Amino acid sequence: MVTSLEDLPSGLGDLLKSPDGDLPLFRSPVGVYQLLLDLTALSRRHGDHVLALSGFNPRRTRPKDRWPQGVRASYIGKWAVKHGFPTGETVDGGPPPVEARRIRQTGIEHSRRPVAQTRRSMNDYYLKRSPAVQRESRTVVGDALRAEVAKARARRQIPVITASLVDKARRDLDAAAEEAGLPADVLQQMVNGELDTAATACSDHLAGPETEPGQPCTASFLACLDCENARALPHQLPVQVALHDRLAALRPHMDLAVWRVRFERSLAQLAELIGHYNAADQERTRSQLTPPATADDRRPRRRKA
Structure with a gap:
């Protein structure tokens, strides 16, 4: 499975970079998804897969198991360990842990769209417990209340003929x-x-x-x-x-x-x-x-x- 530029075939990582060292294909979700489709096209064809994530595992003995598809939660943990990220509690001064729940929580917070759950579950479980959403909600509610107070004050100001x-x-x-x-x-x-x-x-x-x-x-x-x-x-x-x-x-x-x-x-x-x-x-x-x-x-x- 391709998880970083180091995992790409020799020379492909350099081709993806612009002259200033930037990664133009990684600037948007569409670019990343298109790159994923291109990189997994061969394994999808050999494994007769329909999922975007597909790969090749030469250590598997049975031919049909050599072309896995999809993502498991354990893959994220393996990637985190390989790249120096903890998978449990955060170490003081160290990088934050990488886990499927955290990624899912972050994705839902940014998109505000339910992913494999009802909208009620998204609101009550994912968004309600988020400190970032709570801070944003307080700001939105505060702005709305201040706007209503301003309307009420403006409404009770009867014109005074001096x-x-x-x-x-x-x-x-x-x-x-x-x-x-x-x-x-x-x-x-x-x-x-x-x-x-x-x-x-x-x-x-x-x-x-x-x-x-x-x-x-x-x-x-x-x-x-x-x-x-x-x-x-x-x-x-x-x-x-x-x-x-x-x-x-x-x-x-x-x-x-x-x-x-x-x-x-x-x-x-x-x-x-x-x-x-x-x-x-x-x-x-x-x-x-x-x-x-x-x-x-x-x-x-x-x-x-």
């Missing part, structure tokens, strides 16, 4: 509308507070994400924080601050898992909107809010006789 743009709309409505990317009449209604929902304004209440086109939107006002039709204006800051603080105040009084499902995302979205204003504006807004009503405030009072 105070300067509101002042510009009062002076030059068309120019301000072009800057805001809205029709002039819609921007005018937003500035006037005519399109307010609760914490935001809606550019088109007939194009809600949960209703048929042309029908009035029936979604919760918290869903506005996820809607592409939503816009935030300065006069809505008090409502946004009050809603943010009330959602935060609910957290210790609810089951944490329930609170997270219902309100955690909305709280983060409101914090994003409030963050567009400086600390002084936020504190001034909070100082102007009416304290929430208590149970005593809501209890009807008796009239004096």
Whole structure:
């Protein structure tokens, strides 16, 4: 069997080399396979073989045994011993062991295609235990999670119409509308507070994400924080601050898992909107809010006789 250039017939190894000493036929699997077919053509013809790997063993006594074909696991061990590779445990500082399982594992890791096994076995046995595949999987999963987080953050960023743009709309409505990317009449209604929902304004209440086109939107006002039709204006800051603080105040009084499902995302979205204003504006807004009503405030009072 041919296992290296030293095993080739005299002079054939030199013919395979290029002038710079490279082995052009060994640059690709196709080149190696073609070379294998050429080298074993004679033995395949004499042994009437169909496999690519074929050879001649003069030590065999029976003529039909002198032309073996195929590869056995023991051949790899013999090749490893002959070329100075261990077949068992790795010796410190020495070359890595060469064995059929390692070659099979490496081949499957590179090709990601099942070889004489089901795809499930390939995934659960060969790829799952591979440190290289595990590192690659962590990278792929991490990239996917970061991409989803980026999408979520981009989605909750409601466009904020600043105070300067509101002042510009009062002076030059068309120019301000072009800057805001809205029709002039819609921007005018937003500035006037005519399109307010609760914490935001809606550019088109007939194009809600949960209703048929042309029908009035029936979604919760918290869903506005996820809607592409939503816009935030300065006069809505008090409502946004009050809603943010009330959602935060609910957290210790609810089951944490329930609170997270219902309100955690909305709280983060409101914090994003409030963050567009400086600390002084936020504190001034909070100082102007009416304290929430208590149970005593809501209890009807008796009239004096």
